[in-house]
Amino acid sequence: FIGGLLAIGSGLALGREGPSVQMGAAAANTIGRLLSLGQADCRALLAAGAGAGLATAFNAPAAGAVFVLEELVGRFEARMVCAALGASISAILISRGILGGQPDFIVFHQVLPEAIAKQLFFVMTGLMTGLLAVGYNRTILAALRLADRLPVSIPVRAVLIGGLAGLVVWLDPHLAGGGDWITQAAINNTISWRIIPALFVSRLIFGAISYAAATPGGLFAPMLALGALSGLACSFVAQILSPDTALATTPFVIVGMASMFAGSVRSPLTGIILVMEMTGSSDLVLPLLSGSFAAMVVAGALGDTPIYEALRLRAATGRR
Template sequence: MTISRNELRQAAGEDRSLLRLVAIALVAGAIIGCVGAIFRVALEHADRLRDTMIAWAHGHAIWGFLIIVGTCAIAASVAAWMVRRFSPHASGSGIPHVEAVLHEQIPPAPFSLVPVKFFAGLLAIGSGLALGREGPTVQMGAGIAVFAARICRLDWADCRVLLAAGAGAGLATAFNAPIAGVVFVLEELIHRFDRRVAVGTLAMLATAIPIARLFLGDASDFRVAPLSYPDAEAVPLFFILGAVAGLLAIAYNRTLLAALAVRDRFAKSPVELRAGLIGASVGILAWFAPELVGGGDQITQRALIGYESPAIVALAFLIRFGLGPLSYAAGTPGGLFAPLLVLGAQSGLLFGAACRHLLPALNIQPEAFALVGMAAFFTGVVRSPLTGIVLVAEMTANVTMLLPMLGACLVAMLLPMLLRDPPIYDSLREHTLRLEQQIRERCGACSKAPDNK
C-alpha cells in the first residue's frame, strides 16, 4: 500500500496541529490550576473570616446579629450586582453554560466572565450561601481556555476541545481529583469518547493539578476511617440505598427548579434585592448555626466519620435540602456538586444508622453508607455515575466501596429515568438558553434606542 505525498502532508499537518494544541493546553492548564487554587484558598480564608465575625458578633447581642445579617445580605447583593452589571452568564453553576456552548447553542462568553466569576463567587460562597466552589472553577477554566484559543487563533474545533478540557481542569482543581476531571469531560460535557478531547484534557490536567497542589497540598479532601468490605448479607442494602438516593434526587431536582420558578415570578424586582433577601436569610441561619452554611465540606467530613447523632444529622439534612435551592435562586455564582455531596453523605449516614439499628446482627458501618450515599445522590441528580464514583473515590482516597457504589449508583440512576425526571443540568441548560435570549433582546432594544444627543 503506497501513501501519496498529499496524504503525507496532511498527516504531518494533523500532527503539528495536535502538538500545538497540546502545547497550548499545557500552558492554559497551568494558569487554570493557579487561578483555581487561589480561588479555593481565598474561599477558605473567607469561611474563617465569617466564622470569626460570627463568634465576635455573639458578644454584641442585637447589634452583632444585625451586623452578621447585614453583611451576608450585602455580600450576596453585591455578587448579584456584579453578575448583572458585568457578566450575566456568570450566574449559577456555569456548567449548563459550558454545555450549551459545547452544543453550539450559544457562543462562548467574553473573558470578563472570569474575574466576575472569581470575585462574585468569593462573595456569594463566602457569605454563607450553600453553593459549591466547582461551578466557578469549571466556568473560569473554560473561559481561560477559550481566551487562550482565541489568542492563538485556533479554529472552532480546537477551541471546543480546549473549552471542554479547561472545564475539566477547573473541576479537578476544585476537588483535587484529576481522574474525575477527565471522566467529567467525556461523560457529562461531550457524552462520548473523543481522542482529541481526551488528549487535550490530559494535557491540561498534567499542569493544572501539580500547580494547584503547590498551593493546596496533595492530601485528599476528606479523611475516612478504614472501612471493611460489606458482608454478603449487607450488599442488598446498598441497592436499597440507591433507590432512596434516587427518590431524594428527584425531590431535590424539583425543589431546585421550583425555587427558580418562584424567583422568575419576581423578575421585575431588582436582582440585588432578591439576592440580598436570600443573603439575609442565610445570615440569620449563620447566627444560630454557623456550621450549616457555606459550601459544606465540614458537614460532609463530620458525616463521613459519624461525628454527630442521627437526630442532629436529620435536622441538618432537612435544612441543607432547602438551603441549597434557596441559595441557587439568588442568581450569584456557585455550583451544585459540593452541596450534593453534603446531602448524599448525610442521607447515606442516616440510612446506615437505621440499618444498624434494625439489623443488629449484621456488621454495618454507617460511615460506609455515607460514602456510598455521596456517589448515589450525585448520580441521581446529575446522571453521571462514573463521574460521581471516581470523584468520591478520589476525594476520600477510598476504593474499598467501589462495588457497593456501582450497585447504589445503578439504582439511583435507573429510578429517575423510569420516572421521567430529567438530569438537573439538562433542565438548567434550558434556563441558560432563556437567559441568552433575554440578553439578546436587551442588546437589540439598546441598539434600536434613539440617540438623544
C-alpha cells in the first residue's frame, strides 16, 4: 500500500489496480490460511481476492469477476465463478459505501452511426489500436530489458526514474500519473488532433520507464489512456473518410480503450466489461466487440505475446 501510494503519488505513469490486485490476493490468501483451508480453496480465494482488488480500483464489479476467470485461472467453473462474484460484490459494496458509485469517467450519450459502412469504422479503430497495442507491449518489455542492463541497483534505478517523473510533473502535470485526465479529455474531445501523436509517444515512453522502476503499480490505467488517444485519432480519420456524416467522437474513444486492452492483454471480455462499467456505455456492445476482435486479430497475426504472459515468462526465468 505504501509503495503504491508513493510510486503513483509521485507522478509515475502507473495504474492503481496493480497494488489493489496484489493486496486483494494477499488478504484473501491470508484469510484462507487463517481458516486452515486446503490448497485448492486458498488458490480460489487468492484469485477471487485479486479480482476484488481490480473491481475496487475501477468501481467495476463484473470486470473484476471476469478478470479472475479469463486472465488468472483461464477457465469457467461454478466454484470459481461463485468465489469471484462473491469477492467482487462484497468489495464493491464496501468501496461504494465509502467512495460512492459514480463511474470513473463522465460520458454523455451520443448517437451511433446506423449504416453498416459507418460501423466498419470501429473495425478500423480496432485494427489501428491493435497495431499500437503490439508496440505498447514491446516497448514495456524493451524498457525492462534495458533496465536490467543498467549497472546500478534497483533502488538507484528507482531514484533515477523518480527524478525523471519529478521533471515531467514540473514541465506538464497532465502527462504524469495513471492518465485518467487524458482519458476524460479524449472522451470530451478537448484534445487537438495536432498533439495526439506527441502525447501518445510521450505517454508510451514515460509509462514504460515508470514500469521499469520496479515499484508497485499496474498497466491498466496507462494502457486505457493510450487506447483513448488512439480512438480519438481514429475518429478524426473517420470524419475525413466520411465528411458527409457527423460522427460522434466518444464511441471511438471508448472502442479504442477496449481495443488497446484486447490487443495488449488478450482478454477481450475483461476489457469490454471494464470499459463499459467505467464509462456507463452499455449501448456500445457491438462496436466494442468489433474493435476488440480486430485488435486481437492484428496482435495474433504479428505473433505478439500477451503482456502478462510475457511478464510471467520473464519472472519464470528469474528476470524482473
